[in-house]
Amino acid sequence: TxxxxxxxxxxxxxxxxxxxxxxxxxxxxxxxxxxxxxxxxxxxxxxxxxxxxxxxxxxxxxxxxxxxxxxxxxxxxxxxxxxxxxxxxxxxxxxxxxxxxxxxxxxxxxxxxxxxxxxxxxxxxxxxxxxxxxxxxxxxxxxxxxxxxxxxxxxxxxxxxxxxxxxxxxxxxxxxxxxxxxxxxxxxxxxxxxEDLETRWVPVVHNKSRKKLKDKIRILTDRRLPRGEESTKKRFNTFLKGWVGYYRMGIANCSMNDIDKWIRRRIRQIYLKKWKKNSTKYEELKKLKTNNENRCYIIAHSSMKHWAKALYANYVITKEIIRGWGWLSIKEAYEIGFIDCDLSEPPTA
Missing domain, CATH: 3.30.70.270 (Reverse transcriptase/Diguanylate cyclase domain)
Known part of the structure; x- marks a missing residue:
C-alpha cells in the first residue's frame, strides 16, 4: 500500500x-x-x-x-x-x-x-x-x-x-x-x-498496571459466561500469557501472589454461579473430593453471595483443581516461560 x-x-x-x-x-x-x-x-x-x-x-x-x-x-x-x-x-x-x-x-x-x-x-x-x-x-x-x-x-x-x-x-x-x-x-x-555493598535498580509491575490487569480480567471473566466456559477460558489464558510476557522483567522483582489469589477467587465465583441450585453446588463440590462433605454442604447452602462463598470455597476448589480445569495463573505462565512480547502496552484480548 x-x-x-x-x-x-x-x-x-x-x-x-x-x-x-x-x-x-x-x-x-x-x-x-x-x-x-x-x-x-x-x-x-x-x-x-x-x-x-x-x-x-x-x-x-x-x-x-x-x-x-x-x-x-x-x-x-x-x-x-x-x-x-x-x-x-x-x-x-x-x-x-x-x-x-x-x-x-x-x-x-x-x-x-x-x-x-x-x-x-x-x-x-x-x-x-x-x-x-x-x-x-x-x-x-x-x-x-x-x-x-x-x-x-x-x-x-x-x-x-x-x-x-x-x-x-x-x-x-x-x-x-x-x-x-x-x-x-x-x-x-x-x-x-x-546488594553486597552495591546498588541495583530493577523494574517492578506498577500499581496502576496491576489495577488495569484486574479490570481487564473482570471483563474477560464475566460471571454469566456469555461466550461459554471454554471460549472464556481460552481468551483469559491468551490474554494472561501476553500480559506475563510483557511484564516478565517486572514480575521477577515483585510478588504477584495477591493477584493470583484474586484470580482464583474470581474463577471459583464463576463456577459457583454456573451451578445455580444449592443442591447442584453441593453435588459438584463433592465430586472434587478435596474436602469433607460437611464443608461442601456448608459452602453450597450458605446464604452468602457468590463472591463471599468463593473465598471459603478455596478449601474445596483448590488451585490444583483450577489448574486441572485449564485456567492459568500468573505464576504458572511465568514459570512455563512464555515468549516475551515487546509492546509499549500489554496485549489486549
Whole structure:
C-alpha cells in the first residue's frame, strides 16, 4: 500500500539519525530495552526523573512544523505531498466529515513514524547537552542527579517543546521526583536493591498496571459466561500469557501472589454461579473430593453471595483443581516461560 511504501521511505531516511535513547516503533528496539536503559541510568546516579507528559500529543502535532522538519531531509516534493495528504485524511465525527488541521492519524503502518520524527527534534536538545533521557513514542523520562538540576533541565526543555515544536506540556500530569515504585514508565515502576555493598535498580509491575490487569480480567471473566466456559477460558489464558510476557522483567522483582489469589477467587465465583441450585453446588463440590462433605454442604447452602462463598470455597476448589480445569495463573505462565512480547502496552484480548 501507499502507507507501507511511505513508512519504509521515512524509516530508511531517518533511522540513522534517531537518538540512541529513543525506543518506540524502531527496528530491533522495544519497551524492554527502554526499561533497561532507565535502570542503567539510575545505577549511574541519575535518580531524579522528569516524567514528561505531552498533552494529547497525537491530536496536536502541528502539520506545518512537521512538514518543515520533513523537508529538511526529504527533498522529493512528491513524498512531502503524499505525507501532507495522509495528515489531512478525512475523519468522520458525529456523522460529519472533516479534514484535521493538527494531529497525526492513528492506526496503520505509517501512523507512528511522523510523530517519531517530530519528537526526534525534541530528543536533540538533551542529546546535544549530554542530558540522559529515555523515550518510547510520546512517553518520556528525562534524568538528573539532583532535584535542582532536574528543575533546570525541565525549564529549558519545556520552553523548546512549546515554542519551537508547538506542542503542549500537560503541567498537571508532568512531575519531577526521585525514581521509585511510584514512577510509571511503560507500565513499570522502579525499585532500588542494596546488594553486597552495591546498588541495583530493577523494574517492578506498577500499581496502576496491576489495577488495569484486574479490570481487564473482570471483563474477560464475566460471571454469566456469555461466550461459554471454554471460549472464556481460552481468551483469559491468551490474554494472561501476553500480559506475563510483557511484564516478565517486572514480575521477577515483585510478588504477584495477591493477584493470583484474586484470580482464583474470581474463577471459583464463576463456577459457583454456573451451578445455580444449592443442591447442584453441593453435588459438584463433592465430586472434587478435596474436602469433607460437611464443608461442601456448608459452602453450597450458605446464604452468602457468590463472591463471599468463593473465598471459603478455596478449601474445596483448590488451585490444583483450577489448574486441572485449564485456567492459568500468573505464576504458572511465568514459570512455563512464555515468549516475551515487546509492546509499549500489554496485549489486549
Amino acid at each position: 501507499v502507507q507501507q511504501a511511505l513508512a519504509q521511505v521515512l524509516s530508511e531516511a531517518y533511522e540513522p539519525y534517531f537518538s540512541d535513547n529513543s525506543f518506540g516503533f524502531r527496528p530491533d528496539r522495544g519497551a524492554r530495552d527502554a526499561v533497561r536503559r532507565v535502570c542503567e541510568y539510575a545505577e549511574q546516579g541519575y535518580v531524579w526523573g522528569i516524567d514528561l507528559d505531552l498533552a494529547k500529543f497525537f491530536d496536536t502535532v502541528n502539520h506545518s512544523k512537521l512538514l518543515q522538519v520533513l523537508s529538511e531531509r526529504i527533498k522529493d516534493g512528491r513524498v512531502i505531498s503524499l505525507i501532507h495528504k495522509f495528515l489531512r485524511a478525512k475523519i468522520i465525527e458525529n456523522g460529519k466529515s472533516t479534514k484535521p488541521k493538527t494531529g497525526t492519524p492513528q492506526g496503520g503502518p505509517m501512523s507512528p513514524i511522523p510523530a517519531n520524527i517530530l519528537l526526534n527534534e525534541m530528543d536533540k536538545v538533551p542529546d546535544e547537552r549530554g542530558v540522559k533521557f529515555c523515550r518510547y513514542a510520546d512517553d518520556c523520562v528525562i534524568f538528573a542527579k539532583s532535584e535542582r538540576a532536574a528543575h533546570r533541565i525541565y525549564e529549558s526543555i519545556s520552553k523548546y517543546i512549546e515554542k519551537k515544536l508547538f506542542l503542549q506540556i500537560n503541567k498537571e500530569k508532568t512531575s519531577i521526583g526521585m525514581l521509585s515504585q511510584e514512577t510509571k514508565f511503560l507500565g513499570f515502576g522502579f525499585k532500588r536493591i542494596e
